[in-house]
Amino acid sequence: MKITDSAFKKPKDLPGLHILSAGTSICAGCGGLQAIHEILDILGPKTVTVNAAGCMSLLSVYPFTPFSGSWLYTAMASAPAGAQGVRDALDRLLATKKIAADEDMQVVVLSGDGSATGIGLSATSGAIDRRLDFIYICYDNEGYGNTGQQSSGGTPHGARTTTSRGEQGYCGHKKDLFSIWKANHPAYLATVSGAEPLDLARKIEKARAIKGPSLIIAFSPCPTGWHFPPQESIEIGRLAVRTGVWPLKEYEDGKVVHTKIPAGRLPVTEYLQKQGRFAHLFHPGNAYLIKEMQADVDAYWDCVEKSAATGR
Amino acid sequence: MYRIRFHGRGGQGMKMASHILGTAFFLAGFEVQDAPRFGAERRGAPIFAYVRAQKAPIKERGIISHPGLVLVADESLVPLPAAGILHGVEETTVLFLNSREGGAVWKARLNFPGTVLALDLIGNDLNQPGGQRFFGAICAGAAAALTGVIPEDVLMQAIEDELIHVEAIVVQENKTRARAAFLAMQDKAGIVEEGSGVKVDGYRRPAWIDVPLDDAGLAAPAIHGRRTSELMKTGAWRLRKPVIDTCRCKGCWWVCSTFCPDSAIVVESGRPRIDYDHCKGCMICMVQCSSHAISLVNEKEEVSGE
Ligand SMILES: Cc1ncc(C[n+]2csc(CCOP(=O)(O)OP(=O)(O)O)c2C)c(N)n1
Ligand code: SF4
Ligand code: SF4
Ligand code: SF4
Numbered sequence A: 001m002k003i004t005d006s007a008f009k010k011p012k013d014l015p016g017l018h019i020l021s022a023g024t025s026i027c028a029g030c031g032g033l034q035a036i037h038e039i040l041d042i043l044g045p046k047t048v049t050v051n052a053a054g055c056m057s058l059l060s061v062y063p064f065t066p067f068s069g070s071w072l073y074t075a076m077a078s079a080p081a082g083a084q085g086v087r088d089a090l091d092r093l094l095a096t097k098k099i100a101a102d103e104d105m106q107v108v109v110l111s112g113d114g115s116a117t118g119i120g121l122s123a124t125s126g127a128i129d130r131r132l133d134f135i136y137i138c139y140d141n142e143g144y145g146n147t148g149q150q151s152s153g154g155t156p157h158g159a160r161t162t163t164s165r166g167e168q169g170y171c172g173h174k175k176d177l178f179s180i181w182k183a184n185h186p187a188y189l190a191t192v193s194g195a196e197p198l199d200l201a202r203k204i205e206k207a208r209a210i211k212g213p214s215l216i217i218a219f220s221p222c223p224t225g226w227h228f229p230p231q232e233s234i235e236i237g238r239l240a241v242r243t244g245v246w247p248l249k250e251y252e253d254g255k256v257v258h259t260k261i262p263a264g265r266l267p268v269t270e271y272l273q274k275q276g277r278f279a280h281l282f283h284p285g286n287a288y289l290i291k292e293m294q295a296d297v298d299a300y301w302d303c304v305e306k307s308a309a310t311g312r
Numbered sequence B: 001m002y003r004i005r006f007h008g009r010g011g012q013g014m015k016m017a018s019h020i021l022g023t024a025f026f027l028a029g030f031e032v033q034d035a036p037r038f039g040a041e042r043r044g045a046p047i048f049a050y051v052r053a054q055k056a057p058i059k060e061r062g063i064i065s066h067p068g069l070v071l072v073a074d075e076s077l078v079p080l081p082a083a084g085i086l087h088g089v090e091e092t093t094v095l096f097l098n099s100r101e102g103g104a105v106w107k108a109r110l111n112f113p114g115t116v117l118a119l120d121l122i123g124n125d126l127n128q129p130g131g132q133r134f135f136g137a138i139c140a141g142a143a144a145a146l147t148g149v150i151p152e153d154v155l156m157q158a159i160e161d162e163l164i165h166v167e168a169i170v171v172q173e174n175k176t177r178a179r180a181a182f183l184a185m186q187d188k189a190g191i192v193e194e195g196s197g198v199k200v201d202g203y204r205r206p207a208w209i210d211v212p213l214d215d216a217g218l219a220a221p222a223i224h225g226r227r228t229s230e231l232m233k234t235g236a237w238r239l240r241k242p243v244i245d246t247c248r249c250k251g252c253w254w255v256c257s258t259f260c261p262d263s264a265i266v267v268e269s270g271r272p273r274i275d276y277d278h279c280k281g282c283m284i285c286m287v288q289c290s291s292h293a294i295s296l297v298n299e300k301e302e303v304s305g306e
Helices: A031-043 A079-095 A113-119 A121-129 A177-182 A197-209 A230-242 A268-272 A276-282 A284-310 B014-027 B103-110 B131-147 B152-162 B168-184 B255-259 B284-288 B299-305
Strands: A047-052 A071-074 A106-112 A134-140 A188-193 A213-219 A248-252 A255-260 B002-009 B031-037 B046-054 B069-072 B094-098 B115-119 B240-244 B265-268 B271-274 B294-298
Touching: A031 A106, A031 A134, A031 A188, A031 A197, A031 A213, A031 A230, A047 A079, A071 A079, A079 A106, A079 A121, A079 A134, A106 A113, A113 A121, A113 A134, A113 A177, A121 A134, A121 A177, A177 A188, A177 A213, A177 A248, A188 A197, A188 A230, A197 A213, A197 A248, A197 A255, A213 A230, A230 A268, A230 B284, A268 A276, A268 A284, A276 A284, B002 B014, B002 B131, B014 B031, B014 B046, B014 B131, B014 B152, B069 B131, B094 B103, B094 B131, B103 B115, B115 B131, B131 B152, B131 B168, B152 B168, B240 B271, B255 B265, B255 B284, B284 B294
Parallel strands: A047 A071, A047 A106, A106 A134, A134 A213, A188 A213, B002 B069, B069 B094, B094 B115
Antiparallel strands: A188 A248, A248 A255, B002 B046, B031 B046, B240 B294, B265 B271
């Protein structure tokens, strides 16, 4: 699908009325909820959400829901298995003509990065193998947000979390969920940011149109766990893109395309200094960590530029 | 036994306040219980935490229903029934509010049976990013002073113990505020007295509690209904609110509405309208509107301006 085919050519094409309703128990200024509300606006009301335990489990707490479609809460490890059951049931209803084609629903998994990069991977892998027609939405707040921001497979190197309190922060490295999925030949993959709503809308539009397993990884600034004032959520999302820390890209037909290559990347410090979880990196002994982060980001984009030049 | 309840919002440091006070009591030779209470809600939602302390072992359990001292970090919680600030207060209860208005004003306004003390140590914190997290230190400092059994150095030690993982500068900020509240309350030191123990034979059955009647839609919404979360008025979480200047609003591509995480800005005929029943006051819309058409109004100023 080319941009010219998209219904979202300019910002004014974005919806001003929202599918997800207000009144949820999510933190004020939550970047995850912000991205999810943009995503649902494009997916539309005919969506079944299968959720793995995490912050967003608070969206639909009995008896209230912000959704127009159904909601299924599952254990942290098993949302894609739940999605399989829902998809199978819908297919059965369609096949036996108990529902009409226009009553079909889009099956979506909604989980955090902890579930998506860790305990939920096995069920995810099975769902991809079975070519399940679903969209996996991972809101990536880079930690176990719901339980107080412990380190997860999505936590970036050097970030402070409640389980990485040392002077150098988290000693592991952020798992590359995009590449993990890509190696399994999914139908569609994309990274998005709520701070880039047009790019996000086009990608969700694509994911909705393509059949088979798709993944959307949404950058989700978390004021509570990352320690910044709630009003900064969008700005931090924008800085993540402009510094090159959060590449916006998609995968389709075996190819990865970067949808927004930041021109004149800002230094990563612009992004880091806004967040309490990185404050210790600015202590004298930790300058090397910032250098490493900058080097990683630079190496990533060098590689992108090279492969763009060689067409691979 | 000292029975002390802290009321605030998620993110204002009430859990920390009860930890600090509990630790201070412990260092001063008391047996202590301290526990926070909150539901599934997040930052901004009303929460409370409580501390019990006495020299003998504590056998009482559960939430405190007859507090000797109630501390309120944030006066905007007072009118919220869900916050339960006045729950179980008696003539012997001391109420402490972090507020610009005086204790006498509050005593009259609330028809409060006991003593009311108010202190304005918030200053600019309310509008400073993250400033609200110091409310806990203020309340802990005031509580320590009002009991009259915790010396200043013990309070400072408790803060250090509690904030061991926190950066030195933040610990210092907390200490400064706690000390200021502690000193400001010195003339009232000891005003909070130990309540008597609860004995099984002297147990008072709680009186009937009149639960306010909720609308049927709220009390028992249809679980097949759509968008029922709208019944939850999360606007009560807010301390500050965004106000759109309609003359300045250029009706851009509704940046404010797209970026509002809570779907609290609806666009009607190209014009944004804020849904104050649900706006949580994150102020993303204000900082993102490039026409600077959205400004910040403190909820409190509106309340006291009435
Ligand atoms: C098997 C299992 N272990 C632990 C938990 C407790 N738990 C609930 S939510 C959560 C964190 C999930 O993290 P993530 O998937 O990143 O979502 P987030 O909380 O960040 O939204 C944990 C550890 C659980 N529900 N199930
Ligand atoms: S902890 Fe973070 S991700 Fe979770 S609801 Fe709060 S702001 Fe959102
Ligand atoms: S962002 Fe500002 S200019 Fe645009 S619609 Fe909202 S208030 Fe108006
Ligand atoms: S302050 Fe603005 S962005 Fe935040 S919840 Fe209220 S209306 Fe939405």
